[in-house]
Amino acid sequence: MKQEILSNEEVAPGIFRMGIAIWKRIQSACPGQFVHIRCSSTFEPLLRRPLSIHEIDSNEVKLLYKVIGSGTKLLSEKKPGEKLDIVGPLGHGFNVEPSPESVMIVAGGIGAAPVLFLAHFLKAARKQVLIGARTGELILYEEEFKKLGFSVEVTTDDGSYGKKGLVSSLFEEFLKRETPAIVYACGPVALLKEVADTCGNCGIPCQVSIENQMACGVGACLGCVIKTKEKDGSTIYRRVCKDGPVFDASIVSWESLI
Ligand SMILES: Cc1cc2nc3c(=O)[nH]c(=O)nc-3n(C[C@H](O)[C@H](O)[C@H](O)COP(=O)(O)OP(=O)(O)OC[C@H]3O[C@@H](n4cnc5c(N)ncnc54)[C@H](O)[C@@H]3O)c2cc1C
Ligand code: FES
Structure with a gap:
C-alpha cells in the first residue's frame, strides 16, 4: 500500500519524526505494533524496515526513527508529498487490560518511539515514566508524558540533563520507594x-518490546525468531514479528540475546 508522507523532520540529532496519511486498518492499531516499510523503489535495500507506531491521530500516523544505516538514511531524505510503501499494523503489541492501580514505563534511547503511543492507553491512577538517553538533546516527549498524567524522571549518560547515569539504575532506585503493579x-x-x-526478582509483571532483524515481517520466514522459555522450562523459538515484538519479560531467554 502506498501512503502520502505529510511531514519528515529531524527532531533531535539523527532522530526523525515522519507523519504519514492515515489508512483504515491502522486506525485500530494497538500500542507496540509496528509498520514495515520499503525505504526505496529499487532493490537496495531489498528488505523492508520495521518501525513502531509512535502516534496516531485523526489524519496521520507518526513514526519516530533513528538513522542507523542505508534504509533509515533513505527514509530521512524523503519529502512531504512523496508516497511510501508501507504495511501494517503488524505484530503483537502491549497488553494494557485490565488496567492496574499503578504503571511504570521505562524507555531507553529510541525506545521512546512506541511508549508514547502506549501512554495514551494506560488508565492507571498512578503513572510513572523513566526516560534515559545518551545526552539531554536526545530526551524527547517529557512534556507530552506530563500532559498524559505521568510523573517523569530523566537520566542521561553524560549528566547533561536530569540525573547522571543509566535509566536501569534509576529504575532500581525507584523500586526502593514504590512498587508499580506492572512495568x-x-x-x-x-x-x-x-x-x-x-x-x-521483585515479582513485578513486565512486558518488553524486543527488536530483531526481520525479513518477511508476517511470521512466514522464521528470520526473526528468539529463544524463549515455556512454563516447564523447555525452550521454544518465537517470532518477534508475529508473536512479538512485545513479550512477557519472564519468558525471554536473555542470555541468548546479549
Ligand atoms: C518491531 C521493531 C520496531 C522497531 N521500531 C523502531 C522505531 O520505532 N524507531 C527506530 O528508530 N527503530 C526501530 N526499530 C529498529 C529499526 O528497524 C532499525 O534501526 C532499522 O531497520 C535499521 O535499518 P537500516 O537500513 O537503517 O540499518 P542497517 O544497519 O543497514 O540495516 C541492516 C539490517 O539490519 C536490520 N536492523 C538493523 N538494526 C536493527 C534493529 N535495531 N532492530 C531490528 N533490525 C535491525 C535491518 O532491518 C536490516 O535488515 C525497530 C525494530 C523492530 C524489530
Ligand atoms: S520476519 Fe519472517 S517470520 Fe518474522
Whole structure:
C-alpha cells in the first residue's frame, strides 16, 4: 500500500519524526505494533524496515526513527508529498487490560518511539515514566508524558540533563520507594534484560518490546525468531514479528540475546 508522507523532520540529532496519511486498518492499531516499510523503489535495500507506531491521530500516523544505516538514511531524505510503501499494523503489541492501580514505563534511547503511543492507553491512577538517553538533546516527549498524567524522571549518560547515569539504575532506585503493579519497557536489549531481571526478582509483571532483524515481517520466514522459555522450562523459538515484538519479560531467554 502506498501512503502520502505529510511531514519528515529531524527532531533531535539523527532522530526523525515522519507523519504519514492515515489508512483504515491502522486506525485500530494497538500500542507496540509496528509498520514495515520499503525505504526505496529499487532493490537496495531489498528488505523492508520495521518501525513502531509512535502516534496516531485523526489524519496521520507518526513514526519516530533513528538513522542507523542505508534504509533509515533513505527514509530521512524523503519529502512531504512523496508516497511510501508501507504495511501494517503488524505484530503483537502491549497488553494494557485490565488496567492496574499503578504503571511504570521505562524507555531507553529510541525506545521512546512506541511508549508514547502506549501512554495514551494506560488508565492507571498512578503513572510513572523513566526516560534515559545518551545526552539531554536526545530526551524527547517529557512534556507530552506530563500532559498524559505521568510523573517523569530523566537520566542521561553524560549528566547533561536530569540525573547522571543509566535509566536501569534509576529504575532500581525507584523500586526502593514504590512498587508499580506492572512495568512496560522498550530500548536496547541490555536495558531490557536489567529491567526484566529486576522485575523478576521483585515479582513485578513486565512486558518488553524486543527488536530483531526481520525479513518477511508476517511470521512466514522464521528470520526473526528468539529463544524463549515455556512454563516447564523447555525452550521454544518465537517470532518477534508475529508473536512479538512485545513479550512477557519472564519468558525471554536473555542470555541468548546479549
Ligand atoms: C518491531 C521493531 C520496531 C522497531 N521500531 C523502531 C522505531 O520505532 N524507531 C527506530 O528508530 N527503530 C526501530 N526499530 C529498529 C529499526 O528497524 C532499525 O534501526 C532499522 O531497520 C535499521 O535499518 P537500516 O537500513 O537503517 O540499518 P542497517 O544497519 O543497514 O540495516 C541492516 C539490517 O539490519 C536490520 N536492523 C538493523 N538494526 C536493527 C534493529 N535495531 N532492530 C531490528 N533490525 C535491525 C535491518 O532491518 C536490516 O535488515 C525497530 C525494530 C523492530 C524489530
Ligand atoms: S520476519 Fe519472517 S517470520 Fe518474522
